[in-house]
Amino acid sequence: MRVREYQRENVYEALQMRFHFLFEEFENIYVSFSGGKDSGVLLNLLLDFKRKYYPNRKVGLFHQDFEAQYTVTTEYVERTFQRLEKELEPYWVCLPMATRTAVSSYEMYWYPWDDTKQEIWVRPMPSHPYVINMSRPFHHYRYRMPQENLAKQFGRFYKEQHGKRSTVCLLGIRAEESMQRYSGFVNRKYGYKGECWISKQFKDVWCASPLYDWTNSDVWAANFQFEYDYNKLYDLYYMAGLKPSQMRVASPFNDYAKDSLNLYRVIDPEIWARLVGRVRGADFGAVYARSKAMGYRNIKLPQGHTWESYTKFLLDTLPVRIRNNYVKKFRTSMKFWHTTGGGLSEETIQELLDHGYQIQRNGISNYTVNKNSRIIFTGKIPDDTDDIKSTKDIPSWKRMCYCILKNDHICRYMGFGLSAREKEQINAIKKKYGGFVNER
Secondary structure (H helix, E strand, C coil), X not given: CCCCCCCCCCHHHHHHHHHHHHHHHCCEEEEECCCCHXXXXXXXHHHHHHHHHCCCCCEEEEEECCCCCCXXXXXXXXXXXXXXXXXXXXXXXXXXXXXXXXXXXXXXXXXXXXXXXXXXXXXXXXXXXXXXXXXXXXXXXXXXXXXXXXXXXXXXHHHHHCXXXXXXXXXXXXXXXXXXXXXXXXXXXXXXXXXXXXXXXXXXXXXXXXXXXXXXXXXXXXXXXXXXXXXXHHHHHHHCCCCHHHCCCCCCCCCCCXXXXXXXXXXXXXXXXXXXXXXXXXXXXXXXXXXHHHCCCCCCCXXXXXXXXXXXXXXXXXXXXXXXXXXXXXXXXXXXXXXXXXXXXHHHHHHHHHCCCCXXXXXXXXXXXXXXXXXXXXXXCCCCCCCCCCCCCCCCHHHHHXXXXXXXXXXXXXXXXXXXXXXXHHHHHHHHHCCCECCC
């Protein structure tokens, strides 16, 4: 188990040293600004540093606009760009991109700024000269490409725009936000010159998260201490009774934001009315996101069903494309647990044996900190594993069923990676839209 090691300097002092490192190592620097508190405070701290130590260096400002957002978020982004457009190189991207939705059983993705649905856009297209849209897309953009790929490909474009020199994108990502992000930092083996907070995207294109060890309190302390402007949505969240961990500035339809989707109805009713017509399932998701209907609380099986039969029943009710997506995921998971196996602790292994599960060891897992034994299931995949208390990370038909009920198209609940995209899905998008290439 890794233990936190506290240094002599505080997080602000450590950040200043990281800024020095970045400006000395990379010729091109730009900040990815979402409109949230983390990217906002990162941008402001970087500007203070640049003005003091590197006043003549060019720094870019990149905003990936997801169209559907609170009005106060749009106002904050507008204020920031207007304040800094002469000091930084602004890039405001409003392009159709495949964005995951967790509120619909009929759509795995929706497409912000879809040029075929302009009449139902949630808000008008920004009209600034630095806005990048379908009339002026950037090189390396591909029509309706996945949102993650768009952000990465913009890094390549930015590098080429500035002489193909070493380029780094600064992200306001912090390890405290989730265990996945924490693990991503502490287990990173090949960071730039040994720095775990810098990762490679392409040749000479890197991403850096200099705030990675900051806490929520550190972020708000900086905003207060330096009197920075910030997104006033957080004030509204606070008045609505949300905990700091629940206050997210994100696409309202994704996995993280769907629980607070109903707040749009109260905080921004005009935008809410447009959201309902923008993505199928938004209204249902707002009402039922934290209910049994979407798998939030304990679900009871319908009479006469097992979890396996109920899962298969639900699959039969879905559109073919959505059903096939789940079936591929489920088959991949079952094959993995029958042939390769997952790393489990000795406590969990003994608990499985005590309850009569048919398992056997299959070597050592290199993906666990303690090099746990890999365990495969030699019998059928269990219907449920409610009798196993030490972990939920074992396969069952109940976990598969929950993925369907939660509209969890990626199957995060079963342990699939958040950013992973199946080759079949990527190839389908490329086959359909591959010929549509826009260049400046």
